[in-house]
Amino acid sequence: MKAIHLLFLLLFCSLSLRAQPLSKSAKEHMEDAEYYFNNAKYEAAAASLKQAIKQKPNFAAAQRLLGVVAKETGDYETARMAYEQLFKQNPLLSRSAYFEAAELQMKAYNYIKALEYFELYKYADPKNYSIKEEGAARNYDAYLDRNIKSCEYAIEMEYTGSTGKAELLPGMANSKFDEFLPTLRANGDMLLYTSNRSGDEDILMLRKNEKGEWKSPKSIGPAINTPYNEGMAKFTVCGRRIFFAACAWENVQGGCDIYVAEYDSENEIVDSVGPAIGLNSEAWDSQPSISCDGYKMYFVSTREGGFGGSDIWVSELMADGRWGVPENLGPKINTEGDEEAPFIAPDGQTLYFVSDGHPGLGEADAFRTLLLENGEWSRPVNMGEGVNSPFREAGIVVSPDGEYAYFSSDRPEGKGGLDLYSCHIPAAMAPAVEHVFLDGYLYDEATAEPLAGARVRLRNEGENIGIFETDKAGRFFLCLPSGASYSYIISKEGYDNFIGADYFERAAGEAIKRIDVQLSPNGKIPEEEPVMAEPPKPRLRKNLSVYFETGKYDLSELQKEQIQKLLEQFEDPESLKIQVTGFADDVGDKEFNLSLSQKRAGYVTKFMKELGITSAQITTDGRGVIESNMAKHQKRKVEIIILNR
Template structure:
């Protein structure tokens, strides 16, 4: 519905017109015009349009009627029709109303006629006594036009494809987000003025027919929209407006997937939600940083992008504005932080663009004070961006595909969901993911287990969650260029460790793991995959600390257990040297545990040299597996 205040403001300046220009000598035309103004004052926009058109039909030089009709059309986004009426005014009297030049130029900008827009913006600046605010905004629009003319000359590759009728219908479908494995998509569908979430699964590269997401989230009385899903598909952040428990007009909510359904959503509360307007959440891959849009105080313009960090106790820190390299005095919306935790895609009408809102990318950096900052945004280019509004972009985990919504010829209805291959220079940093299933080694029963993944160089936790109750599965995103240690724990079982050495990886790759857990029994062995030594050395490398702390925690949780630490080598070198090296490595771990207050009578160590290989020593991969540290349960 149109805003009544907008149209009253539109009408008031006409009192400044010269009397001979704002009225008609045709009595019936003036009557229709007066009736239209009455409708406009009462927010009866459709009726006002009819009578303004009647007035023009009766007097085709009725400038005030053209002006009012053009203003209504421009305010409602019908720029093509607005251009016709504004152009007619200037043909009759180019000095009738200075702002007509500005409004015509604005309409030309928003229909992609940049050269003509420049002409009329410049003619507007030629009028005397223009306010500083108007001069500033006109200058901004001129930059947009100049940017657009250059941008059109250097188009970027863009071949959008409809995602298909399993998802798109005759209704509006928009705001798509996909999980890291691209096997699940969640999107918004609007039908009968009600917005709800729908989802689809992909099997053998084919999307299944979309289904209603959940009665726990969707509601018949309120709209749900602007959603974002964590890479593993387990956490859904979304926006809901005007709910009874809301703190403001629109708040951010969270729901967790529980089996085949979703939990009852809850308002994430202060300090993220306020009495104002918070919306359009996007969660980082590690689940610890939430990006969102807000109109709260302390911003740069109307809508700004903010972020907040999650504390260990589940509360959120006070939100921080992303600053002047992202936000402008205009509007920034639709943030999407990629799984690389570095590439932020968003929509803005403040940075130079092709008209209305454009899509941009900015990269996270460390500034000279070693604080987080952002690079100056880069426009995604033409024809990804056009004179129309572009927003609501999401990027696949591998960074190769972008998903968006648009109303195009050949679609299935109104807004449809499309995807396209993202130009390489606009892609995020390479990322990988690990997808695993945890089960009992003896009976194959799927297990609910605690999964932790750490950056081995910094010790920072990048994933901390539990597997699904029903199927023991988990999925975690990993940024390339780093090395990670994974630990799987469950009460009554030996822990499991694995590592992902991605420091030299230059492409996206998925790691699929089947993880058998062993119950705690005498004689069972745990291979410590994240204990590291330099070649032919027995000093522990710093990257080993995470694994060593896991051993300490395991022994403290099971105070009656005794273990034997074993060192092993490959068959390179002589037997005696390998035996000594393996014994010294096992002893180093033994001494570390004692220094962590593990009683010495619970521990023993032994070097096995090359005598107990678990793989073929003929290959480097095999020798790597044989060079290992492990422990064995010796007493319960």
């Protein structure tokens, strides 16, 4: 919100010059300041005002204008001092000055003093002041009650846990222009954000290098970025599709609409750009955020049926691929102010957003709310200091590991305008349910070619989680609550079914678990053989990975239970052929790790024999260290592969 209107200020200054006897030098400096201010040359205006005050220390009108000019340039300390001098010299010169001074006190975390000034403004009679400021007063009155509530909230703010210091994103991510509305890909290696550094708003892309450092930003490309405004891009969880807002495009229904594009991250190619069917209206629609399962879209709109400025809405994906009729999130979330930048966490229960309508530390703050079992949203909780500040926050996204928030803010320590920051967040502000992302790749065992169109059926404790399909790269990407056992059946016509079971738990700093699965061809007839084949006997293949602590090889009760459940899935145990292979990480020397991997495989084999499996059915091997880039905890394992013939 701009502090004051230029027309009002210029009129005020001119009246002040006529009303006060000034020395020639002070008057000339004041006239120069008016000229510079009118032409948005704020630094020059501030210099002239300081000269005028030097010539006439009791020059209240110059103090008044200096407060506004210094605030515009971000020199908040000078602005606060100017208002203090104004109130000492002429406390009845300007009622609006108390509102402006209160905003400055908020930016300095002086909420008690800010509240005092807001109340002075609220209860003051405009007739008692030298100048009339009806235009400014109307503007300020719209925000007065909200600001008072924010001050009261900040004074009694709830403690949400230890929050780290906000850090500017390094390198070229930020500039003197605006950078805002960040979003992360699920593995955290790519960040998209909006910037107006090119003159219009475009989507920029940041990637991490091999050291985990952010590289220089680059445009997402001309398929999305145009001479018009584009922004607030969000990846689907697999990173293969991008939803974004496009403004003033040829087929846009309102000021901005939500579009979707296919994205090839390896080759950085954007394709198949088109509107998200069913989401858009004749109003402003923007800032999409899609749920981890891809079935719910949260977005911001000014359409009819809202509670104020911009509201957050949600739509569900229908069977025909269109988005259903959007629903407003309701008055617990949406206010008479602006709610923006929703981010739905992978758990589908934790929603982050930015609002200037809920009480906060000043201007717009970031909030967190939870979807309750009854379908209602909990009361939004302010994210607290670190993420929030007395300045404007615009956009928030939480890292895949739930430990960091990425957001934008116009804090004075930035490079200019809105800048991108990151900040550690306390556990109380993290998503309610910790998730692990399962990144699976399916191949033909004979040709090593990726298998598209295979069905992946996922189960947990006997309940179906869902059925998914591999894409053209043979990939499937799932969001799973961490710390649970899952079984999965992968099937494709012409191939043996693959049945696996695993315990998926997120390790520190690692939210993605990759699995590679090979399907065995079943009954394929080579084209050069003109013979009829006998119908193939059904074969069933299952696998299980058992993980170990560093240096350990004995089995826990949970691991024994997993192995037993795996074997119970076969009707004829005597027909089974089982491969048990042990592995180790690279902690220790080569001989130690080879022995450790053999012991791990041996203990698993011993337990399976106790369950009735014979030595002739089992092949046991220990292979030592796994030479790969996977995390150490993923290397400390035994792989069990079972095939019935």
